[in-house]
Amino acid sequence: MQKPTPPGEFSLKETEPSLGGKKVTGSELVEQIYYLMSRLSRPRICLKNMSQVFAISKDRLQSSVLEVIVKDKDIENANNAFMGLVSFDLNRVPTRVPPDNPLAPQWYSFDNDRGKKVEGELMLAVWMGTQADEAFSEAWCSDAFGVGGTDDIANIRSRVYLSPKLSDVRVNVIEAIDLQLSDKRRSPEVFVKAQLRNQVLKSGISQIRTVNPLWNEDLMFVVAEPFDEPLILSVEDRVAPDKDELLGRCKIPFQDVDWRLDYFKQPVIGRCDFRPTAEELRRPEIGILEAKELAPMKTKDEVGTTDAYCVAKYGEKWKRTRTISNSFGPKWNEQYSWEVFDPCTVITIGN
Secondary structure (H helix, E strand, O other), X not given: OOOOOOOOOOOOOOOXXXXXXXXXXXXXXXXXXXXXXXXXXXXXXXXXXXXXXXXXXXXHOOOOEEEEEEEOOOOOOHHHHEEEEEEEEHHHOOEOOOOOOOOOOEEXXXXXXXXXXXXXXXXXXXXXEEOOOOOHHHOEEHHHOOOOOOOOHHHHOOXXXXXXXXXXXXXXXXXXOOOOOXXXXXXXXXXXXXXXXXXXXXXXXXXXXXXXXXEEEEEEEEEEOOOOOOEEEEEEEEEEOOEXXXXXXXXXXXXXXXXXXXXXXXXXXXXXXXXXXXXXXXXXEEEEEEOOOOOOOEEEOOEEEOOEOOEEEXXXXXXXXXXXXXXXXXXXXXXXXXXXXXXXXXXXXXX
């Protein structure tokens, strides 16, 4: 697989994309893309409610038949775990475009792997829809199935979130006394390592190479609420170029940390309404179409790959597209809007 050449600059460039003809309600700024969508409710043979939506891009369909297979996850043997399947002829699947009413789910009988009827039924609905469909935002998409690691459905779907409240945490490393060294014959090379969540900072090695080292050095962290994890401080001795020996460690909960407010900043005034007079201008909208020639950001099976998503920020509200796995040229075709209540004039975009 040939790796794409990273672009010379990471900036937005003006383009004139073709949006594919007829406009779609709620998605006028993006190309109309059709997806095969299925909403699973529950099998009649158990009481568990699945309530799951799947979306497969039409250009990824490789068969004229959709098979929905139900298995028992508590049975390790794959053959015994099979409970039944439901088949659909894609030529007979209806197409739904908002504002059409949602397709009502129905009960479908189970078949075995030889096409014979077996005990059990499955309630589901199958239709062809677009990204303007209300169910699309909650769907598992076929271009996100390959996302690995700790990513799950909560991380790969599009979402909206507000800018977190950030605070500066200053750690003033002053001195240590009466350190216990494993080798008292050598001059210690002592430093302090501070860890806050997944951030790790280290001080320099003390110039006073005794059991009473002195630093008087500041380490700065930037953290977001909630402040529910402690600050961990470790005192370590550099005993070899690639070996550090732990001399002591302590944890400091944030409940014991003094907070200092910056009184030099101007007080925050209640939110003003700067909405334009024309109603059609009150909701700035953006269509996020695609990206090209992305650089590989990680390695999977010894091959460079990228799981890409795009974020857009206006005011304090961020909106993030779904994640598309293993693609250097992802296509999102998602549209977002914001209410205007403050004088922000810039939309920030990054991926």
